[in-house]
Amino acid sequence: MRLPQSERRERTPPVIIPLINIVFLLLIFFMLFGSFRYPELFTVAPPISEGQEPASEYETVLLISADGRLAIGKKALDRESLRKHVAELLAEHDNAPIKIKADAAVGAYYLIGIMDLVRDAGARRVVLLTTPTES
Numbered sequence: 001m002r003l004p005q006s007e008r009r010e011r012t013p014p015v016i017i018p019l020i021n022i023v024f025l026l027l028i029f030f031m032l033f034g035s036f037r038y039p040e041l042f043t044v045a046p047p048i049s050e051g052q053e054p055a056s057e058y059e060t061v062l063l064i065s066a067d068g069r070l071a072i073g074k075k076a077l078d079r080e081s082l083r084k085h086v087a088e089l090l091a092e093h094d095n096a097p098i099k100i101k102a103d104a105a106v107g108a109y110y111l112i113g114i115m116d117l118v119r120d121a122g123a124r125r126v127v128l129l130t131t132p133t134e135s
Contacts, residue, residue, distance in 0.1 A: 041071040044103045045131075060089050061129070062118065064102040068110060079117065086121035097125035 042065045062082075063071040070077045077085055086098060098118050102111050115126050 041074065041076055042069060044101050045105075059099050060086075060093075060096060061099045061101050062086075062114070064100065064106050064111065064114060066103040066105040068106070070114070079114075082114070083117055083121040086118050086123060090122045095124055097127050098123040099127045099129050101129040 040063055042063065044063050044065060060072060063069075065071075070079070070082055072082075072085060072089070075085070089098075090096065100111070100115065100118070102114075111128075115128075118126050
């Protein structure tokens with residue numbers, strides 16, 4: 001008995017172009033939205049600490065360089081404009097902590113003066129950022 005032979009169809013290769021498009025779109029998405037932080041205006045090496053506190057949802061980071069320059073985000077500030085800028089930020093985000101990332105070489109009196117200035121602007125929580133110790 002002879003079985004009828006079916007017609008041989010040409011096999012078509014799997015279409016992977018849509019898959020490649022999706023992979024490239026995901027790659028572009030993660031490259032664009034992977035980093036939401038502003039680059040810091042200058043390099044700051046914070047002091048070392050043993051305690052740690054988790055990050056908050058909204059944070060304002062005040063940078064203090066070794067030579068005393070001040071910046072928040074991409075904006076360089078002086079002592080006079082710092083109080084006004086912090087008050088504006090706190091008006092937008094009430095009770096948000098102001099985090100200070102000061103260089104380890106910054107003098108204690110200067111740092112305390114800046115912390116007092118930030119508190120006078122209305123900040124309820126002022127946090128000094130440090131680097132954890134190596135265990």
